[in-house]
Amino acid sequence: MENAVVMDRLTKRFGDFTAVDEISMQVKKGEIFGFLGANGAGKTTVIRMLCGLLLPTSGKGSVSGFDIYRDSEKIKQSIGYMSQKFSLYKDLTGQENLRFYGSVYQLSKGDLRRRIDSLAESLDLREFIDRLAGSLPVGWRQRLALAAALLHSPQILFLDEPTAGVDPVFRRRFWEILYRLAEEGTTIFVTTHYMDEAEFCQRISIMHRGRLIEMGNPQELIRKYQQITLQDLFVNLISGKSTDE
Amino acid sequence: MIRTIWALMQKEFHQVIRDRIMLRLIFVAPLIQLLLLGYTANTDVKLIYTAFYDFDQSELSREYIRSFTVGDYFVRRTSDIPLVEATKGFKENKFNAVMVIPVDFSKNIQWGKPGKVGFMVDGTNANSASIALGYANIITSQFNQRVSGFASPVSLGGKILYNPEAKSVYFMVPGIVATLLTVITMMLTCMAIVREREIGTLEQLMVTPITTPALLLGKIIPFALIGFLEMSIALAFGIIWFKIPFVGSWPLLYGLSFLFLFTTLGVGIFISTVVKTQQQAMFFSWFFSLFALMTSGFFTPIANIPKSIQYLTYINPLRYFMKIVRGIIMKGASLDALYPEVAAMVIFGLVVFSFSWIRFSKRVK
Known part of the structure; x- marks a missing residue:
């Protein structure tokens, strides 16, 4: 199976501080990959480097087969990105936001209309698509943001804590949507704080203080460390690491 | 490219129109300023x-x-x-x-x-x-x-040219027009970029395949247009209300104003690359505006400024534009009379604009 994302000793330093320390890993095509770690572990920095927002200090990396140093603009055409913060325009309606991003992605008028229609259908946006984005509850906003990230049918979707602050019912629906996307062949690279969500992932990696400390299938990892839940595994791994130092 | 710029412009106009407070600030505040300054910045001495x-x-x-x-x-x-x-x-x-x-x-x-x-x-x-x-x-x-019963041997026949009644309002209104164009285009551009950075939409845009030129043009063209609209409103107001005699060439005035915009937009983009928050952007543009105003000859003639400080005025683009606007409106000056100012302004604009353009990169620092 081909790899959608490859990192080879990827490193980012900000002055004396090493935010990301020689991370190496691969994400397979069509995989739902969970990227876990405490706050400040360096997850967002990794995503930003992969999306071409930040230049790495050293190491190699590629996304959809494109080099992150040289081909960042090509990468941008093939990825969808949803950041932690809601980053659509609150003073535009859902429809206006989607049309705007559609034009930025150079979709033709007809394609854009069809695409908005089908996303409105599959993500259940109909009832609020003509309301100002700023007036929507968080769960709806996140679905709208997901629609914007999916407009150009990206091969890889980077989601940085997409369900933070969203209620459990909405979270469940959000994950159903992600599953459907993965079945259709989209690679999903997602960071989260919710361990129940992490268990939905085919593989997870756990990051701590800029380093990768464990990677694998959630169930296998639980067995390997003889833990009962992923939550226990996560807490033990991270606190174990802290006392080591 | 054109379509992306157009989409950005539409988005920008939607946002300006929906923000009622901003809309009033952009269009009503300048008129009040014009009225106030036209009447209060009066150096005529009477009564x-x-x-x-x-x-x-x-x-x-x-x-x-x-x-x-x-x-x-x-x-x-x-x-x-x-x-x-x-x-x-x-x-x-x-x-x-x-x-x-x-x-x-x-x-x-x-x-x-x-x-x-x-x-x-x-x-x-x-x-x-x-x-x-x-x-x-x-x-x-x-x-x-x-x-x-007899005249003094020497009689001084004094006469004031171009502004026979030495009305300061004739002098102030063109100054206000120049000032408005500077402050509006610089401040709005800078704020619009910084606001997007603050709320995270700029980051969202930067992970799209949008090109830097399209992004920047889409951001600055709307504010350049708003600047021109304001300038026209202020001029019309000055001519109708204050009865300013406009003796120069309209195309020349607008053409040179367009060149001047490279400077103000450049400064706006530059400020947006060095500040992090809208407050900082506000403070920075306020500081620049004040400097530009004080050393532009708007209130005090540059010749009245101490020599050492006069050198400072040479790095102020508004100084050149002020002379151009007043020259065209009041004296009907033509391009060959204004070319030193025009040359200085164009050089300034190109340097500032390209410098800011380069500084504004698509990556997050």
Whole structure:
């Protein structure tokens, strides 16, 4: 199976501080990959480097087969990105936001209309698509943001804590949507704080203080460390690491 | 590219129109400023309240006083304050000037001797005091000619060109137009970029395949258009309300204004690359505006600024544009008269604009 994302000793330093320390890993095509770690572990920095927002200090990396140093603009055409913060325009309606991003992605008028229609259908946006984005509850906003990230049918979707602050019912629906996307062949690279969500992932990696400390299938990892839940595994791994130092 | 820019522009206009407060700030505030400045930044001196102490009480002395009070420059203030306590009148703002005509005024003149008159002006406002003194001198020399019957050997025929009545509003309105264009385009551009960075939408845009030129053009064209619209409203207002005579060429004015925009937009983009929050952006643009205004010759002529500080004015693009706008509107100046200013402005604009353009990268720092 081909790899959608490859990192080879990827490193980012900000002055004396090493935010990301020689991370190496691969994400397979069509995989739902969970990227876990405490706050400040360096997850967002990794995503930003992969999306071409930040230049790495050293190491190699590629996304959809494109080099992150040289081909960042090509990468941008093939990825969808949803950041932690809601980053659509609150003073535009859902429809206006989607049309705007559609034009930025150079979709033709007809394609854009069809695409908005089908996303409105599959993500259940109909009832609020003509309301100002700023007036929507968080769960709806996140679905709208997901629609914007999916407009150009990206091969890889980077989601940085997409369900933070969203209620459990909405979270469940959000994950159903992600599953459907993965079945259709989209690679999903997602960071989260919710361990129940992490268990939905085919593989997870756990990051701590800029380093990768464990990677694998959630169930296998639980067995390997003889833990009962992923939550226990996560807490033990991270606190174990802290006392080591 | 064109489509992306167009989409960005549409988005920007949607946002401006939906933000009622911003809309008012952009379109109503400048008009109020124009009105206020047109009336208050008035350097004409009129209505100088004067107390006349006439100890001569002759036909001649009354004639002399009358020559002062016929115009609307000097207004007679009857005062019951004795002359020795005249300073009290100044302090209490009862009058701004005092004229003392001694008992021997008419006798001296009849005997062919100089008739001495005392004149004191409140110098709290140095500018208006010297203007008042100037008026008094002119009136006196005219009076001399009339009374003595023959003209002084040398008579100074003073005349003010382009603005015959020396109305400061004719001078101020073009200045305000230049200032508006500077502040609006610079501040709005800078704020619009920083706001997007603050709320995270800029990051979202940067992970799309949008190109930097498209992104920047889409951001600055709307504000350049708003700047032009404001400039036109201010000009129309100045011409209709303040009756400013516009003698120059409209295409030249707009063409050169377009060139000037490279500077202000460049500065706006530059500020957006060095600040993190909208507050910082606001402070930075306010600081720049103040510097630009003070050293532009808007209020004080550059020649009145101390030599060492005059050098500072050369790095102020508004200084050149101010001269261009006033030159075109008031004197009908043509390009060959303005080329040093135009050249300086264009060089400045190109340097600032390309520097900012390069600094504005698509990556997050």
